[in-house]
Amino acid sequence: MKALLVGATGATGKDLLDLLLKDDSFHQVDIFVRRYPDFQHEKLNVHVIDFDKPEQWKHLVKGNVLFSCMGTTLKAAGSKEAQWKIDYEYQYQFAKAAKENNVGHYVLVSSVDASPNSPIFYSKMKGQLEEAVRALGFLKLSIFNPPLLIRKNTDRIGEVAGLKAFHFLNKLGIFRSQQPLSTEILAQAMINSAKIKENGIFTVKGQAIRKYVEA
Template structure:
């Protein structure tokens, strides 16, 4: 299998790259990034691109499956407009190009409670992206909606607080459907869905079932 990764430098993306490197069924890994992450492996080809200039790299989008786990926060992006560009525009444009190039499968990391009609900006972006991706002519589309993530070495104080609160409630038997999830669980689930060619929307309980080892 020839894999393409969008978002390889993020928390899930890093685990996904390692998962694919360690998988003997994966022959090639093409990552599309804005900055060189310095991955030194014979399987990995790094494409350093400007996502606003797709004409320069669109023909390089060749493979069997796209794994899309690009994302940011409003704080990191600097504005709602920039967050929308990264979380929606770049991913949708890449998916559209992949479909045009004949890539048969697309695996997308969305978010819990994603809804195109949501009153909340973040979940609305994710919902809009899901709906747009579903309209593209892929043979297989897998959409993952993970809960709050446990990221390695995170510096996000709000994320640490959310994880701690949820874990407290989980210990007393509450909010089990939204218990925090390790990024490596998401990465493993993504690979398994691609290999089994399963389509559909996968909620936290589904991701835990498929991704935990």
């Protein structure tokens, strides 16, 4: 298979890229980034693009499966408008280009509480994106709604505090269904979903993601 990946520089994207390059099921991995990575690989094909100019790169979005794990925080983006552009517009543009180029499978990392009717900006944005990509009509669409993610060497203070709190509560038997998930497990589950030869829309929430790795 030929894999396409957007969001390769984020925590989940880095793990996903590493696993894809090691997986013999994928003969080529194309990533779309703002700048060249500091490593090379015989299976890796790098497209350095301007995400604001889809007319320049949309013809390159061709392959068997598109993995999308772009995302940023409101703090890093600087405003809701900037976060919307990265988390919604860029991802939707790639999904649309993939559908137009007959990519059969789209794999999206969303949010555990995504809902187009949510009063919370982030959750509503993720829910609206899910609705939009469903409407594109991919032969196969896999949406992952992970719980709090364990990112390697994270510098997000709130995330670190949240992980500590969840670990404590999980030890007490509380919130087991919302047990934090490592980005590596999420990445492997995404890859495994691409190997399942069944079309349709699949929404994988919370701890069910682990089953894709354990199977």
